[in-house]
Amino acid sequence: MPTLPDGSIRVEHVWKKFRSDKTVPLFYEQMVRLRRSVGTRGKSGYRWVLKDVNFDVQPGESMALIGVNGSGKTTLLKILSQVTFQSAGSCTVQGRIGALLSVTSGLHPDLSGRENVFLYGAVLGMGRADIRRKFDTIVEFAELTDAIDRQVKFYSMGMQMRLGFSIAAFLEPDVLLVDEVLAVGDANFQQKCLQRIGEIVREGTTLLYVSHDLASVEASCDRAVWLSDSMVRAQGPTAEVVTMYRTAVEQHSALLTTKEGTVEVLKAELRATDGGQLRSECEAEVRLTLKAPEEVMAGFYLGISQGTAFPMFVIDHQTTMPAGEFEVVCKLGYLPLPKGHYSLWTAITGHPRGTKDPYLPWQPLLSFEAFGPDRMDPPEGVMALSPVYVGAQWQIH
Amino acid sequence: MADLLPTPYELEVPDLSLIPDEPPAAILYQHKVKMRTAVRTLWDHREIIYTLAERDFRAQYKQATLGVMWAVLSPVATLVIFVAVFSRVKQFPTQGIPYALYAFVGIMCWNFFASSLGNGGNSLLSNKALLAKTQFPRECFPLETMLVNALNTVISFIPLALLFVIFGRAPALATVWVPLFMLIEVLFAAGLTLAVSSTIIQMRDLQQVLPIIISLGIFVTPVIWPFSFIPTNFHLFGGTHLAHHWVGGITVNLQVVYGLLNPLGPVIASIRQTMLLGQAPSWAPLIAAVVGACGYLFFGYRIFKRFEVNFADIA
Numbered sequence: 076m077p078t079l080p081d082g083s084i085r086v087e088h089v090w091k092k093f094r095s096d097k098t099v100p101l102f103y104e105q106m107v108r109l110r111r112s113v114g115t116r117g118k119s120g121y122r123w124v125l126k127d128v129n130f131d132v133q134p135g136e137s138m139a140l141i142g143v144n145g146s147g148k149t150t151l152l153k154i155l156s157q158v159t160f161q162s163a164g165s166c167t168v169q170g171r172i173g174a175l176l177s178v179t180s181g182l183h184p185d186l187s188g189r190e191n192v193f194l195y196g197a198v199l200g201m202g203r204a205d206i207r208r209k210f211d212t213i214v215e216f217a218e219l220t221d222a223i224d225r226q227v228k229f230y231s232m233g234m235q236m237r238l239g240f241s242i243a244a245f246l247e248p249d250v251l252l253v254d255e256v257l258a259v260g261d262a263n264f265q266q267k268c269l270q271r272i273g274e275i276v277r278e279g280t281t282l283l284y285v286s287h288d289l290a291s292v293e294a295s296c297d298r299a300v301w302l303s304d305s306m307v308r309a310q311g312p313t314a315e316v317v318t319m320y321r322t323a324v325e326q327h328s329a330l331l332t333t334k335e336g337t338v339e340v341l342k343a344e345l346r347a348t349d350g351g352q353l354r355s356e357c358e359a360e361v362r363l364t365l366k367a368p369e370e371v372m373a374g375f376y377l378g379i380s381q382g383t384a385f386p387m388f389v390i391d392h393q394t395t396m397p398a399g400e401f402e403v404v405c406k407l408g409y410l411p412l413p414k415g416h417y418s419l420w421t422a423i424t425g426h427p428r429g430t431k432d433p434y435l436p437w438q439p440l441l442s443f444e445a446f447g448p449d450r451m452d453p454p455e456g457v458m459a460l461s462p463v464y465v466g467a468q469w470q471i472h
Numbered sequence: 473m474a475d476l477l478p479t480p481y482e483l484e485v486p487d488l489s490l491i492p493d494e495p496p497a498a499i500l501y502q503h504k505v506k507m508r509t510a511v512r513t514l515w516d517h518r519e520i521i522y523t524l525a526e527r528d529f530r531a532q533y534k535q536a537t538l539g540v541m542w543a544v545l546s547p548v549a550t551l552v553i554f555v556a557v558f559s560r561v562k563q564f565p566t567q568g569i570p571y572a573l574y575a576f577v578g579i580m581c582w583n584f585f586a587s588s589l590g591n592g593g594n595s596l597l598s599n600k601a602l603l604a605k606t607q608f609p610r611e612c613f614p615l616e617t618m619l620v621n622a623l624n625t626v627i628s629f630i631p632l633a634l635l636f637v638i639f640g641r642a643p644a645l646a647t648v649w650v651p652l653f654m655l656i657e658v659l660f661a662a663g664l665t666l667a668v669s670s671t672i673i674q675m676r677d678l679q680q681v682l683p684i685i686i687s688l689g690i691f692v693t694p695v696i697w698p699f700s701f702i703p704t705n706f707h708l709f710g711g712t713h714l715a716h717h718w719v720g721g722i723t724v725n726l727q728v729v730y731g732l733l734n735p736l737g738p739v740i741a742s743i744r745q746t747m748l749l750g751q752a753p754s755w756a757p758l759i760a761a762v763v764g765a766c767g768y769l770f771f772g773y774r775i776f777k778r779f780e781v782n783f784a785d786i787a
Contacts, residue, residue, distance in 0.1 A: 316483070
């Protein structure tokens with residue numbers, strides 16, 4: 076077999092099973108295991124958390140793993156970093172692996188920040204001399220110059236996280252595996268982390284990135300693999316895979332709307348006022364036909380999202396809601412969306428943050444395509460949170 | 473230059489219905505680790521062992537007012553109790569050696585062994601967080617714990633020296649052999665600790681049983697009694713003694729058998745013989761101890777490597 080160049084990852088038909096979540100006493104299970112190992116082999120209590128996963132990553136590429144909780148992302152990273160082993164298939168990572176599976180698990184609470192830099196650095200695979208050389212950079216990056224001789228148990232959560240990430244950020248591996256570690260930490264530090272990850276990738280490190288934060292995935296990865304129910308559902312360019320993922324999440328979350336409101340939606344429609352396609356910057360209107368049991372004061376909410384329950388923007392209007400069947404028309408003077416797939420959400424409540432149940436709980440009504448220019452890319456290392464399109468004229472004098 | 477250009481990525485949507493329920497048997501993963509590779513990898517990661525040991529050693533005394541002083545103070549305290557108690561109780565024959573000194577040598581060896589097994593056996597569980605998140609060889613955890621205990625044992629040479637002074641004696645010249653005997657103990661302890669730590673993860677019952685076994689062990693091992701209590705020729709299978717002729721049966725040197733099973737016995741005996749009495753060690757049990765210790769280490773390491781495949785999954 077030809078050896079792969081440093082920094083490449085090859086995953087071929089990887090399967091992983093975990094023991095099933097039975098609650099029988101372990102003793103019983105041991106007896107069963109014993110009997111099975113003596114007698115014939117039978118199928119027993121386990122479940123597959125990864126099924127036939129295949130992908131390749133070339134040196135210097137950055138790839139994201141996305142998927143809902145429990146879809147096997149972390150397990151895959153653990154197999155790649157050899158923390159655990161696959162049950163079947165083969166998986167090769169060439170070169171030095173830097174695995175950042177958790178930011179703070181390597182820190183010892185009783186030791187000082189300084190001692191922890193050396194400890195965690197060594198645990199992650201850095202040599203002592205190496206750490207000594209980078210010590211000042213690490214501490215400065217973590218913004219902990221004043222607190223470095225304090226015991227880590229007296230650090231705040233954010234400080235611990237900053238220390239952990241900073242140590243890992245200066246590892247210089249061939250392959251960097253990052254698992255959802257930016258979730259803590261304030262906005263400033265998150266920004267700094269993303270920038271640092273961008274820098275690492277530019278220096279030629281292969282990146283495999285797991286995150287639920289799709290904006291940061293789009294900001295830092297060329298490719299994405301979508302894991303769902305332990306299988307690869309799609310892989311390819313980040314934007315396309317992320318769109319597929321969002322659509323699936325949206326369909327799922329529509330099913331999750333459990334509470335029934337008292338208001339019924341009979342018809343919902345979103346169209347361009349001139350009757351044409353929905354385009355960026357066009358004038359659009361939302362038409363809802365609703366049926367309400369009684370006349371009350373109510374707030375109407377409309378939001379547009381990219382597949383999740385979190386909208387990019389919300390429009391609201393407080394008014395009297397008539398009883399019986401009625402139509403609501405909302406004119407949007409300007410559709411601030413780049414090309415893409417979106418969904419329209421709505422809710423009707425009695426009070427803005429009411430104590431009563433809403434008349435109509437927040438739910439997606441319809442999804443639509445918007446045509447127009449592609450979303451503009453932010454500079455490297457910057458997350459664009461909402462894909463909002465703003466037409467602009469540039470002049471350079 | 474063509475391969476330097478970024479490859480255009482195609483969107484691939486695999487057909488999920490083609491994925492079977494179970495992986496084909498041909499690709500099932502076999503966890504086979506060659507011993508030589510394992511040892512080499514471990515050697516490459518030796519710095520991690522030092523660092524983790526340093527972590528534990530520092531953390532142990534971190535918030536104590538007296539700090540690292542305790543490393544010396546606690547064995548001295550043990551010593552005081554020793555001298556006080558053992559000068560009053562019924563004593564075993566010690567060939568003229570003060571009993572406190574005689575027993576302290578045994579206790580020192582035993583403490584290293586017991587704490588290695590006790591802490592090292594649980595080391596994988598107590599380092600769960602690291603075990604599930606980092607990738608270096610798992611042997612580092614039990615071995616690191618042993619290193620800390622070794623350090624504590626070396627420190628307990630200070631009260632040992634004090635004992636020599638108190639009783640107005642000097643260690644014999646043959647003491648130079650002691651590190652070698654200690655090495656046998658280290659090999660034995662490492663083998664057993666590796667086996668126990670990897671088994672504890674699979675079967676937590678052992679975690680409860682281990683302290684019981686350890687507290688029994690101190691009586692089974694010649695810690696407070698002399699090794700010479702074990703007969704050198706023991707008649708198996710009803711051999712009868714008729715006017716200096718053996719009739720039937722087999723004669724067994726039980727010390728050798730004991731040394732194979734529990735290398736700690738000959739180790740303690742040899743340290744006493746050399747350091748306290750200035751004699752040569754009895755070779756037969758000692759060689760048995762070497763063989764036994766190497767066997768424990770070999771099989772302990774094998775067991776560990778065999779079990780390590782699912783440490784991170786069930787820890």
